[in-house]
Amino acid sequence: MIRTFRNKELAALWATGRSRIDKRLHGRIIERLDALDSAVRPADMNVPGYDFHMLKGFNPTRYTIHVNGPWCITFAFSDGDAQQVDFEQYH
Numbered sequence: 001m002i003r004t005f006r007n008k009e010l011a012a013l014w015a016t017g018r019s020r021i022d023k024r025l026h027g028r029i030i031e032r033l034d035a036l037d038s039a040v041r042p043a044d045m046n047v048p049g050y051d052f053h054m055l056k057g058f059n060p061t062r063y064t065i066h067v068n069g070p071w072c073i074t075f076a077f078s079d080g081d082a083q084q085v086d087f088e089q090y091h
Contacts, residue, residue: 002037006086010073021087028067029087036065036085042077055090064090 005011013019013026014033021029032050039045042063046052051066055074062084064072070089075082 001081002033002085003081003083004085006084007088010085010087025068025071029073032065032067032073033085036073036075036082039077039082040080 002014005014009019009021010029010033013021013029017026017030019026035047035050036045042052042054045063045065047065049066051064053064055062055064058076060076060078062074062076064074066072067087071087072090073085073087074090075085077083
């Protein structure tokens with residue numbers, strides 16, 4: 001389950017379906033957030049097309065899944081829940 005968000009616009013999209021994030025990305029973002037909300041461990045996000053991987057240099061460990069172009073959803077995972085979910089260009 002998704003517990004917390006870092007990005008207010010991502011949280012708004014998840015809660016209301018509306019956001020200032022580019023509308024062309026909404027479908028892909030919602031699809032990935034649905035999968036993340038159902039995940040019980042990080043490896044559950046290792047889905048073809050998501051380019052799931054662990055990010056180096058973070059404590060606690062953060063993971064990423066690809067959305068489109070340079071945009072990714074990043075998150076931490078603790079006690080079976082996604083936390084600090086963010087939408088960013090980390091490269």
